[in-house]
Amino acid sequence: xxxxxxxxxxxxxxxxxxxxxxxxxxxxxxxxxxxxxxxxxxxxxxxxxxxxxxxxxxxxxxxxxxxxxxxxxxxxxxxxxxxxxxxxxxxxxxxxxxxxxxxxxxxxxxxxxxx
Amino acid sequence: xxxxxxxxxxxxxxxxxxxxxxxxxxxxxxxxxxxxxxxxxxxxxxxxxxxxxxxxxxxxxxxxxxxxxxxxxxxxxxxxxxxxxxxxxxxxxxxxxxxxxxxxxxxxxxxxxxxxxxxx
Numbered sequence: 001x002x003x004x005x006x007x008x009x010x011x012x013x014x015x016x017x018x019x020x021x022x023x024x025x026x027x028x029x030x031x032x033x034x035x036x037x038x039x040x041x042x043x044x045x046x047x048x049x050x051x052x053x054x055x056x057x058x059x060x061x062x063x064x065x066x067x068x069x070x071x072x073x074x075x076x077x078x079x080x081x082x083x084x085x086x087x088x089x090x091x092x093x094x095x096x097x098x099x100x101x102x103x104x105x106x107x108x109x110x111x112x113x114x115x
Numbered sequence: 116x117x118x119x120x121x122x123x124x125x126x127x128x129x130x131x132x133x134x135x136x137x138x139x140x141x142x143x144x145x146x147x148x149x150x151x152x153x154x155x156x157x158x159x160x161x162x163x164x165x166x167x168x169x170x171x172x173x174x175x176x177x178x179x180x181x182x183x184x185x186x187x188x189x190x191x192x193x194x195x196x197x198x199x200x201x202x203x204x205x206x207x208x209x210x211x212x213x214x215x216x217x218x219x220x221x222x223x224x225x226x227x228x229x230x231x232x233x234x235x
Contacts, residue, residue, distance in 0.1 A: 034222050036225075042227070043206065043225045043226060043227050043228055044206065044225045045225075046222050046223070049222055093158070093160065095223075097221075104223070108158060109158040109160075111158070
C-alpha cells in the first residue's frame with residue numbers, strides 16, 4: 001500500500017526557534033497534502049491545504065506567517081513552525097491525496113514540544 | 116457548514132462482543148463521503164471504512180460495518196467480535212464532494228472522537 005513518511009516523529013525545541021516537519025509520499029505522487037493539528041485526546045483540526053506549485057490555503061484562524069507550508073514537489077510538503085512557543089506544542093499530522101486514485105494516506109504524525 | 120458529532124467520549128466493551136460507535140453529521144452538500152479512522156496511542160491514523168452519500172448499500176470491511184442512515188444523517192460504526200487490539204481512539208470524518216475514486220477526496224472534518232476500551 002501507499003506510504004506517507006512524516007519526519008521527525010517527535011521533536012523538542014526551545015522557545016523562539018523554528019521547526020520543520022516533512023511529509024513525503026514514498027511511492028506515489030500527491031498534488032495535494034493536508035496538515036492537521038491535534039491536541040491530546042482531541043479531534044484533528046485542519047490547518048491548511050498544500051498544493052504542489054502554489055500557495056497553501058489556510059483555514060480560518062491559522063496564522064500563515066507562523067505556519068509556513070511549502071509543497072515544492074509532487075512527493076514532499078513541509079510545515080515550518082516559526083518562532084515556536086509553548087502553545088505551539090501539539091501533535092501535527094499530514095495526509096496526502098493520491099494523484100490518480102484520490103485516496104488519502106496519513107503520515108504517522110509529529111509530536112512537537114516547545115520548552 | 117459541515118459538522119461531525121460523536122457523542123460518546125468513551126466506550127467500553129467486552130472482548131468478543133460487538134460495539135457501536137455513534138456518529139452524526141450535518142451538511143447541505145448532497146455529495147459527501149464519510150470515513151472512520153482508528154488512532155492507537157502511537158498516533159497514526161488507520162483507515163477503517165468509507166461510505167459515499169450515493170452508495171446504496173452499507174459499507175463493510177471485515178469486522179467493521181457502517182450503519183448508514185441518510186435520512187437521520189448518521190453513520191455509526193459497528194465493530195463485531197471486539198479484540199483487545201481494537202482499544203484506541205476512533206474518529207468519524209466527512210469530506211465535501213465525491214471524487215472519481217470515491218474513497219477519498221479533499222479535506223476532512225473530524226468528529227471529537229470516541230475512546231474505545233476492550234476488556235478481556
